[in-house]
Amino acid sequence: MTPSESPEPRPASLFESVRAVGSTPAPERAGQRWGFGAFLLVEAVFIMSAVFITALAASYGANYHNSVTYVLIGSIAPTVLAALAAIVITKVRGNGPVVDLRFGFSKEDVAIGLKLGVVGLVLTYVAANVWAKIVGEQNATSAVGDLVTQASLPVAAAVTMFVFVCFIGPVCEEIIFRGLLWGAVERQQWSGWAALALTTVIFAISHLEPLRTALLLVIAIPIGIARLVTRKLGASIVAHIMNNFLPGLTLLLVSIGVIPA
16 A cells, blocks of 8 residues: 555444434434424324223223234224324325335345344343343233233234234334334434434333333334434334344244143
8 A cells, every 4th residue: 555545444333333323413304394292192092092992892891801803903903093193294294204204225224124133132032031030920921912822812813913013013113103203303403312212211111011111121222223323214113023023923823822821
């Protein structure tokens, strides 16, 4: 190498990318006319739809012990309706989900999502085992896990729940938390670290499972980092799907009797 030549720049590591992106606010979204109020409205849709479904089912004597239909509708409908509400808000008060929620995928997004999804799987496995020892095996089980195992779902219903837990649920939750809520934080011109911290905490609390909140905080960190590094929703969706896949597959096999509960 001659004195006039300069060495080629070294590619930034994932840690360096996180540090650089996290310390700077995201570019402003022109035309975005929604913020934290939109997220609160979406959460209200989730809660009210869950309460309505529960009340309607109770009027017919249905619960998750005796009704497969209630298990499916009560688990799936509130999350899907909340995500649809978020999309509608971006269309009515903004530029639509692609622009406002950064809803996009690239090969790099998928690669980063897969890597962080694997990290999330490892963290989930370790954290779940530690947490089960602290609070007990029964208290460490998710609400969906309780629903599936206690309701003894038939094969078609178990497959439907598997698809929801592994694919539909992660997409909907990412739209709500790392899409709408993250966008509300960015609109305030806060740093990426602030968006990561706030969305991670609210994601964990919003599951309304107090005994699992600390575990959900750990699970959500790699997913949030995927969103932080790429500044797009695609990577966090992939990481979330990866994180949910093995637990979802386990629930499927338990519910159809392939492996014991």
